[in-house]
Amino acid sequence: MPLDIDVVRPPERLAGARVLIVDDEPANTRLLERLLGEAGYTAVRATNDPLEGLVLCETWTPDLLLLDLHMPEVDGYSILRQVTEPERGVSRPLVVVLTADVTPAARERALSLGATDFLTKPFDHLEALLRIRNHLATRRMELDLAEYAGALEERVAERTVELRESLEQLRQTLEQRRLLAARLVTAQEEERRHIAADIHDDTIQTMVAVGIRLELLMRGLTDPALLDEMNALRAAVSNSMSGLRQLLFELRPMSLERGGLADALEEYLEQAATAGGPAYALDASLATKPAYEENVVLYRIAQEALVNARKHAAATSVTVTLADDGNGVRLEVRDDGRGFAPDLVAPQRGHLGLPSMMERAELSGGWCRIESAPGAGTTVTAWIPLGSIAEDPV
Numbered sequence: 001m002p003l004d005i006d007v008v009r010p011p012e013r014l015a016g017a018r019v020l021i022v023d024d025e026p027a028n029t030r031l032l033e034r035l036l037g038e039a040g041y042t043a044v045r046a047t048n049d050p051l052e053g054l055v056l057c058e059t060w061t062p063d064l065l066l067l068d069l070h071m072p073e074v075d076g077y078s079i080l081r082q083v084t085e086p087e088r089g090v091s092r093p094l095v096v097v098l099t100a101d102v103t104p105a106a107r108e109r110a111l112s113l114g115a116t117d118f119l120t121k122p123f124d125h126l127e128a129l130l131r132i133r134n135h136l137a138t139r140r141m142e143l144d145l146a147e148y149a150g151a152l153e154e155r156v157a158e159r160t161v162e163l164r165e166s167l168e169q170l171r172q173t174l175e176q177r178r179l180l181a182a183r184l185v186t187a188q189e190e191e192r193r194h195i196a197a198d199i200h201d202d203t204i205q206t207m208v209a210v211g212i213r214l215e216l217l218m219r220g221l222t223d224p225a226l227l228d229e230m231n232a233l234r235a236a237v238s239n240s241m242s243g244l245r246q247l248l249f250e251l252r253p254m255s256l257e258r259g260g261l262a263d264a265l266e267e268y269l270e271q272a273a274t275a276g277g278p279a280y281a282l283d284a285s286l287a288t289k290p291a292y293e294e295n296v297v298l299y300r301i302a303q304e305a306l307v308n309a310r311k312h313a314a315a316t317s318v319t320v321t322l323a324d325d326g327n328g329v330r331l332e333v334r335d336d337g338r339g340f341a342p343d344l345v346a347p348q349r350g351h352l353g354l355p356s357m358m359e360r361a362e363l364s365g366g367w368c369r370i371e372s373a374p375g376a377g378t379t380v381t382a383w384i385p386l387g388s389i390a391e392d393p394v
Contacts, residue, residue: 008129020062021046022053050074084114305333305380313337328385
């Protein structure tokens with residue numbers, strides 16, 4: 001029965017696959033060369049010398065090796081042992097054994113050494129060509145997979161380098177932001193110190209002098225009307241002094257430097273309550289100790305939230321909570337005031353400080369969220385990571 005070439009013809013991508021035939025019988029090699037050539041394979045080589053076959057396996061790197069087991073000098077088992085070593089990787093060829101030895105021992109030994117399949121002599125031509133084509137298709141997929149894996153590994157290596165560079169740039173950016181935040185906090189607080197010093201050394205001293213002069217003037221007055229005017233003027237000066245001292249405290253709370261964030265908030269809340277502000281509760285259960293600059297950021301956010309609660313929300317009570325949260329500190333200021341629509345924060349008059357709280361937190365590497373609704377009070381929650389603000393080396 002003539003061989004149907006169309007049945008066994010390889011697809012174009014397999015036609016150039018390298019097939020090496022090693023058999024000491026010239027008739028066998030000629031037959032296989034002819035069959036493979038007629039089927040459409042274009043890269044077929046054959047040798048009757050097993051030593052030459054070993055050399056070709058190294059230098060020509062075939063995709064498929066058709067190997068006779070029983071040959072003089074070097075048998076097929078020896079060749080199998082050398083060409084199927086795992087360390088050869090994808091250069092290791094698939095091996096189809098050509099043998100008339102059908103004993104189980106021969107099969108087991110060949111398979112244990114890495115043989116892929118057997119063709120028993122004399123072999124059926126159609127079966128041989130079909131098996132060869134199927135094994136070459138497997139080989140092609142193995143090579144494609146190896147190429148894809150290599151390309152993927154290269155892409156992963158490139159992306160790893162890019163990610164390392166990006167991480168380094170991000171690290172530098174974060175470091176710059178930390179330094180910027182430290183310098184900004186330092187500059188703001190320094191400006192507040194200067195203003196506070198000017199108020200204390202100039203304005204307050206002037207008002208004290210005015211108060212003393214008023215006292216002296218009042219001693220010489222007997223007209224009741226004038227005394228009433230002078231008492232009203234003295235009360236106005238006293239109120240102004242109280243306001244200036246409160247402003248002095250808000251500009252530079254000494255307790256923030258001496259005792260830390262919890263003490264400064266406790267003092268601020270107590271003074272506000274004494275001056276007619278809302279009742280308060282403070283829960284400061286901090287196990288960590290933030291840096292001074294971080295304390296300043298949290299204090300100013302809390303201060304702005306409390307000012308809004310007192311002046312704009314008409315709150316009767318506020319609750320301030322400080323807590324450790326992950327690698328940072330969480331601040332929460334909750335009031336029972338009139339509330340507002342958060343989406344109107346920007347244009348709503350009197351709430352311009354709310355965006356500034358967000359900016360302070362974000363500059364420090366954290367966040368600030370505001371939850372509110374008309375008639376339902378307001379909750380300001382801020383979180384900043386510890387170590388987010390570097391000490392300014394300058």
